[in-house]
Amino acid sequence: MKKQITKFLCLLAMFFGSTALAQPGVFHDSRDRVSVEIVVEPEQVVGGSDFIIAVVLNHDKHWHTHTNDPQVPDALGDPEDYIATEVLIETPDNSPLTIHDGFMQWPKAISVEVGFVGEPVDYGVFAEKVVIYIPVSVSKNAKIGNAAFKVRAIFQACDETTCIAPTPQEGQGSRWEEYGIEKTIQIVTADQISGTVKTSNLFDDFDSSIFGDIHAGTTSPNEVIAFDLFGMQFSLDPSGSFGMLLLILVAMGGGFLLNLTPCVLPVIPLKIMGLSKSAGNRKTTLILGIWMMLGVMALWIALGAAIAVFSGFTAINQLFQYPAFTIGLGVFIGVMAIGMGGLFSIQLPNFVYTFNPKHDSWIGSFLFGVMTAVLSTPCTAPFMGAAAAWATTQSAVWTLAVFGAIGFGMAVPYLVLAAFPHLVDKMPKAGPSSDVIKQVMGLLMLAAAAYFLGVGLSGIFQQEGAPPTRIYLWAVALCVAVAGLWLAWRTIRITKRVGMRIIFVGMGVLMFISSVVVGNRLTEKGPIDWEYYTPEVLQESLDEGDTVVLEFTAEWCLNCKLLESTVLHSPRVVNAFESENVSPIKIDLTGNNIAGNALLDEVGGLRIPLLIILNPNGEEVFRGDFYTVDQVLNAISSSSSDNVD
Numbered sequence: 265m266k267k268q269i270t271k272f273l274c275l276l277a278m279f280f281g282s283t284a285l286a287q288p289g290v291f292h293d294s295r296d297r298v299s300v301e302i303v304v305e306p307e308q309v310v311g312g313s314d315f316i317i318a319v320v321l322n323h324d325k326h327w328h329t330h331t332n333d334p335q336v337p338d339a340l341g342d343p344e345d346y347i348a349t350e351v352l353i354e355t356p357d358n359s360p361l362t363i364h365d366g367f368m369q370w371p372k373a374i375s376v377e378v379g380f381v382g383e384p385v386d387y388g389v390f391a392e393k394v395v396i397y398i399p400v401s402v403s404k405n406a407k408i409g410n411a412a413f414k415v416r417a418i419f420q421a422c423d424e425t426t427c428i429a430p431t432p433q434e435g436q437g438s439r440w441e442e443y444g445i446e447k448t449i450q451i452v453t454a455d456q457i458s459g460t461v462k463t464s465n466l467f468d469d470f471d472s473s474i475f476g477d478i479h480a481g482t483t484s485p486n487e488v489i490a491f492d493l494f495g496m497q498f499s500l501d502p503s504g505s506f507g508m509l510l511l512i513l514v515a516m517g518g519g520f521l522l523n524l525t526p527c528v529l530p531v532i533p534l535k536i537m538g539l540s541k542s543a544g545n546r547k548t549t550l551i552l553g554i555w556m557m558l559g560v561m562a563l564w565i566a567l568g569a570a571i572a573v574f575s576g577f578t579a580i581n582q583l584f585q586y587p588a589f590t591i592g593l594g595v596f597i598g599v600m601a602i603g604m605g606g607l608f609s610i611q612l613p614n615f616v617y618t619f620n621p622k623h624d625s626w627i628g629s630f631l632f633g634v635m636t637a638v639l640s641t642p643c644t645a646p647f648m649g650a651a652a653a654w655a656t657t658q659s660a661v662w663t664l665a666v667f668g669a670i671g672f673g674m675a676v677p678y679l680v681l682a683a684f685p686h687l688v689d690k691m692p693k694a695g696p697s698s699d700v701i702k703q704v705m706g707l708l709m710l711a712a713a714a715y716f717l718g719v720g721l722s723g724i725f726q727q728e729g730a731p732p733t734r735i736y737l738w739a740v741a742l743c744v745a746v747a748g749l750w751l752a753w754r755t756i757r758i759t760k761r762v763g764m765r766i767i768f769v770g771m772g773v774l775m776f777i778s779s780v781v782v783g784n785r786l787t788e789k790g791p792i793d794w795e796y797y798t799p800e801v802l803q804e805s806l807d808e809g810d811t812v813v814l815e816f817t818a819e820w821c822l823n824c825k826l827l828e829s830t831v832l833h834s835p836r837v838v839n840a841f842e843s844e845n846v847s848p849i850k851i852d853l854t855g856n857n858i859a860g861n862a863l864l865d866e867v868g869g870l871r872i873p874l875l876i877i878l879n880p881n882g883e884e885v886f887r888g889d890f891y892t893v894d895q896v897l898n899a900i901s902s903s904s905s906d907n908v909d
Contacts, residue, residue, distance in 0.1 A: 293431055294428055298421045300417045303318040307449070310451070314475050315449060317413075319398070323391050328391040329389060333348060340387065347430045351416070360403040362403070369396070373390065374388065390419075399475055402449075410451070411451055413449075414446050415445045418430065519669065552626065555633070557671075557672070558630060559637070562671075565668050587723040591720035593638060598709075717736070718739060719820045722854055723855030723856070731850075732854045737787050745779040748772040791833055793841075793848070797860055813846065813876075813900075818853040875888055875889075875891055
């Protein structure tokens with residue numbers, strides 16, 4: 265009941281505010297009771313220096329605004345009914361200004377008594393005159409002249425008993441594009457700075473050490489990392505030593521979970537077999553395990569270094585957007601498959617064996633670790649979203665630390681097996697059965713090689729606005745089918761035990777059947793009539809007032825295919841996509857899709873899979889890298905409701 269009363273009072277105030285006669289200097293919203301002033305210090309700056317933006321809120325007597333993080337007592341109802349104070353600063357494209365909004369310094373709240381719902385309750389608010397500080401840096405190569413920016417202050421003014429309409433808010437039917445205060449900062453040379461006398465103590469409370477933290481690459485104290493995991497929302501505050509430790513643990517956990525993905529699982533038996541050869545010698549086994557761990561960590565640290573050094577490299581799976589990389593990876597895996605499987609009597613050039621050593625050597629273990637880490641990268645998105653997103657904005661030291669933690673977490677299972685070789689000493693060390701396992705795994709690795717080779721070639725020949733070819737998937741299916749038939753045939757030949765025949769022949773038959781079914785499933789058009797992205801296609805859908813579903817995907821993205829199969833191809837979602845006012849658009853990033861990558865950058869995406877749903881006004885109503893059927897349907901339903909309104 266209290267919640268309903270609060271909402272009623274707010275809505276009543278908004279109604280009368282919106283219907284009042286306009287008068288000069290009267291806004292009929294919270295700006296009638298709270299004025300906003302923008303002050304900068306210094307007013308003249310040189311390239312490579314810093315300055316401060318002060319947002320001053322002057323409250324009328326007996327009026328207040330909610331804080332940036334309202335701590336609403338239970339007696340006052342639902343916290344979502346209270347509009348938090350926000351400050352948004354916008355700069356033009358190619359602006360020389362870097363706004364460090366994560367280091368925004370907020371004033372302390374004061375306690376007032378409010379009686380929205382009966383008995384007065386103490387509530388922390390902003391009142392009287394408060395100042396919000398935002399540190400800003402100027403690019404070293406900034407051009408001489410004025411640099412503009414716009415400040416939008418969002419707040420809701422209240423007195424002891426009621427609240428009035430808030431300031432304009434994006435997506436709420438207000439003239440958002442016209443709202444805000446425009447300011448400029450003058451960029452000059454060092455000899456042009458005029459002597460100024462400080463006449464105000466407005467900036468006395470600003471903590472100047474913030475700039476030291478900024479330039480040292482310290483994590484923002486107000487930065488909270490948000491990420492999705494299987495459709496669920498999580499957040500992580502990395503500030504402080506505990507937060508950093510927690511982030512490292514999250515990175516290690518994500519690395520460990522990568523071993524359970526379809527990218528890595530097929531190669532694990534090969535490594536276990538390699539370790540089993542030396543299981544009788546604990547020292548040797550441990551050394552091999554350590555070298556594999558170093559190989560895994562080396563790849564992840566190299567990826568972290570790429571993110572730290574190259575500004576354009578922001579996501580791990582960007583590597584797979586280069587056909588040369590995927591083709592090279594396919595060749596590498598294929599060579600290793602031939603060497604490890606022992607099924608083919610192909611005489612390769614001698615130099616090949618230099619890069620394809622045996623498992624029981626330190627070089628072989630190291631390279632196997634590198635390969636395992638490389639194979640895992642298409643499956644990274646749902647397991648390390650927090651770590652990867654955070655690392656793209658941090659100093660090189662912390663970036664390398666986080667990615668090293670991912671590698672260590674991934675390598676832990678192999679290190680444990682190496683430290684306790686008795687866990688694998690039951691594996692067959694020699695003989696027909698071990699040969700069959702190696703041969704089958706070699707064929708499965710050939711399937712992986714065919715997959716990456718096909719992805720690379722598909723990316724080369726892909727046309728803008730058209731789907732990539734998927735013929736190569738039948739080559740993948742053929743390798744899996746042959747592996748299944750070989751397992752069944754060799755099992756019948758080498759053993760007469762009924763139980764073993766039933767198990768392994770059954771596995772072989774299942775592999776054969778599944779390869780045919782999956783191959784057919786992945787190569788068919790599918791139940792959704794996708795349009796493939798071009799800027800014109802997207803604009804046409806928006807002009808027609810459609811709800812737009814944007815799926816960012818690629819042939820190398822196994823998570824993308826999993827989500828398509830389990831979520832987007834579900835009957836309920838397919839039925840929703842078939843609606844007249846829904847336009848499903850696929851952005852395929854298999855190859856060098858310039859327009860598609862530009863759109864990914866525009867929407868602020870770092871990695872795929874990514875699904876974004878836009879309402880008919882072009883406003884984002886949903887975003888997720890892992891999502892559920894209900895989330896997609898609710899977003900489409902919400903967008904349709906907005907269209908009706």
